[in-house]
Amino acid sequence: VTVFKRSGIRRRLKPETYLLQEENGNLFMNTGFRIDVAYNEATDVLTFSPNGDYVRVKPQPETPAEE
Incomplete structure (x- = not known):
């Protein structure tokens, strides 16, 4: 998963990529702390x-375009 965060004095967007991991059927990514990830296909959320x-x-x- 690639997320963009603002950093530095100029607050430019910087991409950071994290590996999705699975544990006991649950997805998460480790960004220094655990963030659980879930997808609901029916609602596309x-x-x-x-x-x-x-x-x-x-x-x-x-x-x-109008001609």
Whole structure:
């Protein structure tokens, strides 16, 4: 999983990649502390505990250019 965090004086986004691990059927990533990860396929929601739910953004259909 790659997440972006702001760091430094200029607050630029910096990517950080973590390995998803499985333990007793539960997914988590170790970022220095454990973050549990769950996915609900029916609602298409990804949950990071304790950081909350993330919903997939559906792309907006492109509108044809007016001629």
